[in-house]
Amino acid sequence: MLRNLLRLVAIFVVIAIVRVVVGMIVNFFKGLSTAPGERESPAASTGPGVPLSAGLLVKDPVCGTFVSVGTSLQKSVEGETFHFCSAACRDKFKGKVQGEPRA
């Protein structure tokens, strides 16, 4: 009777130790896997379908092409900055602002 009790206690102690050790191992691997993931998550949240290497992409309001802010032609109209893929688009937009109907 007492032997069985001791055996039961021993089993519980072993289970408790195993759980603690497994928990430590799981937390260790969780820490390894979340570190690079945290670095990627802010960039991934910038938007669907936007290549990260191209920087911030904005839509050319004239032709609808997405252009990189760094490489686009920019024009400020009434305090708002617009980005264009080419000088032709930029010039067309100038006309639109003056009230030209959409082509």
Ligand SMILES: [Zn+2]
């Ligand atoms: Zn364009």
